[in-house]
Amino acid sequence: ERPGAGGSGFPAALVTPRLDAGDALIAGLHAQALERARDLYRALPDAVIAEGVLQLEQAPRDTARFDKIAAQDLWPYDAMTRLDAAACAEHLGQAVQSGGLMMRGALALRPSAVLEAWLAGAERLSAAVETLQPEGEGWALLDADGALLIEADAVVLAAGWGTAALAPDLPLAPVAGQADWVEDPTTPPVAWGGYAVPTGEGLLFGATHDRGQVDTLPTEEASARNLVTLSAALPALAAQVETAGPVRTRKAVRATTPDRLPVVGALGRLNLYALTGLGSRGFCVAPLLGEHLAACILNQPSPLQNTAADRLAPGRFPPGSGNPHAASRA
Ligand SMILES: Cc1cc2nc3c(=O)[nH]c(=O)nc-3n(C[C@H](O)[C@H](O)[C@H](O)COP(=O)(O)OP(=O)(O)OC[C@H]3O[C@@H](n4cnc5c(N)ncnc54)[C@H](O)[C@@H]3O)c2cc1C
Numbered sequence: 001e002r003p004g005a006g007g008s009g010f011p012a013a014l015v016t017p018r019l020d021a022g023d024a025l026i027a028g029l030h031a032q033a034l035e036r037a038r039d040l041y042r043a044l045p046d047a048v049i050a051e052g053v054l055q056l057e058q059a060p061r062d063t064a065r066f067d068k069i070a071a072q073d074l075w076p077y078d079a080m081t082r083l084d085a086a087a088c089a090e091h092l093g094q095a096v097q098s099g100g101l102m103m104r105g106a107l108a109l110r111p112s113a114v115l116e117a118w119l120a121g122a123e124r125l126s127a128a129v130e131t132l133q134p135e136g137e138g139w140a141l142l143d144a145d146g147a148l149l150i151e152a153d154a155v156v157l158a159a160g161w162g163t164a165a166l167a168p169d170l171p172l173a174p175v176a177g178q179a180d181w182v183e184d185p186t187t188p189p190v191a192w193g194g195y196a197v198p199t200g201e202g203l204l205f206g207a208t209h210d211r212g213q214v215d216t217l218p219t220e221e222a223s224a225r226n227l228v229t230l231s232a233a234l235p236a237l238a239a240q241v242e243t244a245g246p247v248r249t250r251k252a253v254r255a256t257t258p259d260r261l262p263v264v265g266a267l268g269r270l271n272l273y274a275l276t277g278l279g280s281r282g283f284c285v286a287p288l289l290g291e292h293l294a295a296c297i298l299n300q301p302s303p304l305q306n307t308a309a310d311r312l313a314p315g316r317f318p319p320g321s322g323n324p325h326a327a328s329r330a
Pocket residue numbers: 001002003004005006007008009010012013014015016127128129130158159160161162163166176177178179206207208251252253254255275276277278279280281282283284
């Protein structure tokens with residue numbers, strides 16, 4: 001289709017790290033990725049909509065968990081601050097039931113501005129790749145009619161859920177999601193199980209998580225679920241949204257993995273690589289992982305520790321763990 005045709009194509013996205021109180025390597029990786037993503041996005045015109053994302057406590061255990069995360073020796077000083085319910089309410093300008101974690105380094109982002117800036121100057125060919133055929137030390141990319149699209153020295157499969165059909169050995173699973181947006185009101189960026197993000201011209205909220213589904217036709221039922229999610233955490237905002245103008249909506253498919261970690265690295269065949277399985281955090285992790293992958297391909301030093309790179313490598317999955325969903329490409 002086109003850049004932004006999949007999960008990266010919503011009017012606003014959160015750039016937030018996976019919060020992990022137990023796994024130091026994964027927590028560190030996300031802290032590093034957030035810092036890199038933030039530096040790169042801030043250098044682009046119009047990409048950053050807002051800085052600082054408030055993560056609200058959802059369950060009683062989040063109180064101790066967020067305390068532990070805020071105290072982790074991973075974040076820039078003052079980047080993670082605990083707020084009580086009154087401070088959260090003051091920040092959001094409306095009543096909330098729980099305290100939270102203020103992530104000052106996290107962002108609300110305008111994906112279209114990033115795609116536009118980063119694709120400027122790239123040679124582009126928009127076509128659906130059906131088959132990859134080894135060709136000398138490189139690859140031939142063919143369409144559904146078997147016609148040659150392009151020959152390449154090296155191929156990186158970075159096609160979101162579409163990667164599943166091209167690399168059926170990866171245990172990717174689809175999680176369809178719908179988000180909705182309105183032109184008025186707006187809010188500072190906030191997440192709980194759902195999220196509400198300023199778009200610059202209003203507010204985007206959501207999102208649904210429909211495991212195993214690949215259908216991208218938005219439904220009123222999913223919009224209703226998104227409103228229930230919003231109302232559960234921010235009832236005053238939900239009431240404003242209900243009386244606001246028309247709700248716009250979009251659905252796409254996330255590519256997820258069994259361990260909820262991305263897939264980045266060589267696929268075990270000469271000059272074939274993948275960067276996928278980004279789940280719900282691609283805008284945080286993909287810039288750092290893209291640099292890691294470029295370093296691997298060019299045989300240059302990577303910004304990732306070897307142990308982190310190994311945790312994300314395609315080869316971490318046991319042989320035969322392939323993809324039962326691969327036939328149902330989005
Ligand atoms: C409702 C919803 C909200 C989300 N919100 C956020 C958020 O706030 N923050 C966040 O970080 N992430 C969010 N995500 C997750 C987002 O999908 C990922 O983080 C990330 O953006 C995925 O990027 P990607 O490039 O891997 O895949 P995609 O953005 O899905 O892009 C895949 C591209 O590959 C193309 N393609 C597929 N198959 C082929 C093929 N065979 N040949 C050629 N091209 C092909 C597609 O046309 C598309 O352009 C959200 C997802 C959903 C569904």
